Amino acid sequence: DAKTTQPNSMESNEEEPVHLPCNHSTISGTDYIHWYRQLPSQGPEYVIHGLTSNVNNRMASLAIAEDRKSSTLILHRATLRDAAVYYCILRDEGVSTGNQFYFGTGTSLTVIP
Amino acid sequence: DAMVIQNPRYQVTQFGKPVTLSCSQTLNHNVMYWYQQKSSQAPKLLFHYYDKDFNNEADTPDNFQSRRPNTSFCFLDIRSPGLGDAAMYLCATSRDRGRVTDTQYFGPGTRLTVL
Numbered sequence: 253d254a255k256t257t258q259p260n261s262m263e264s265n266e267e268e269p270v271h272l273p274c275n276h277s278t279i280s281g282t283d284y285i286h287w288y289r290q291l292p293s294q295g296p297e298y299v300i301h302g303l304t305s306n307v308n309n310r311m312a313s314l315a316i317a318e319d320r321k322s323s324t325l326i327l328h329r330a331t332l333r334d335a336a337v338y339y340c341i342l343r344d345e346g347v348s349t350g351n352q353f354y355f356g357t358g359t360s361l362t363v364i365p
Numbered sequence: 366d367a368m369v370i371q372n373p374r375y376q377v378t379q380f381g382k383p384v385t386l387s388c389s390q391t392l393n394h395n396v397m398y399w400y401q402q403k404s405s406q407a408p409k410l411l412f413h414y415y416d417k418d419f420n421n422e423a424d425t426p427d428n429f430q431s432r433r434p435n436t437s438f439c440f441l442d443i444r445s446p447g448l449g450d451a452a453m454y455l456c457a458t459s460r461d462r463g464r465v466t467d468t469q470y471f472g473p474g475t476r477l478t479v480l
Contacts, residue, residue, distance in 0.1 A: 288469075
């Protein structure tokens with residue numbers, strides 16, 4: 253799987269938007285971009301995924317650069333419950349065995365009241 | 366609610382004493398995974414089961430074994446725990462494998478302490 257690069261940590265004020273960047277310059281044409289987050293003392297949970305087009309769901313939005321070498325997870329209004337480590341993960345559609353996730357280092361998001 | 370359950374949440378064992386961690390799921394998913402997460406690090410995949418087919422990661426030590434007696438349950442056995450095996454162990458499931466859009470569902474983890 254291609255590797256991802258994320259900032260180690262970010263801060264945001266409560267109720268403000270947060271943009272979490274991810275660089276994946278070696279992404280292949282068949283790699284899907286997944287985001288998971290891990291709240292303190294919990295297992296990771298799914299946030300969103302996409303391939304080429306921007307994606308929205310109830311939790312977040314995913315903006316994918318036109319060349320797909322980077323993406324940004326957008327939390328529209330950060331709450332204290334959004335404080336977590338956010339992982340950007342690439343999954344290759346061409347890999348036929350397993351659905352393994354190889355986590356990068358992730359971004360630790362602090363939300364300031 | 367359907368979920369992934371891990372017991373116990375906290376486990377203490379002695380150096381060299383075998384320990385078993387358990388995971389159960391009510392999602393009826395075909396694939397179950399075990400990850401190891403050390404302090405301030407990202408989860409690292411140890412192995413996964415696709416139905417009864419066991420798939421080990423190349424760098425998983427032989428000290429770690431797994432059993433899946435049925436669809437719902439999966440166990441992680443650490444034969445001779447060392448101090449370096451102290452970590453959070455996460456169980457996860459997915460409906461199928463080879464489908465990159467499938468979501469993985471994680472349990473809350475078991476925190477293992479080795480004395």
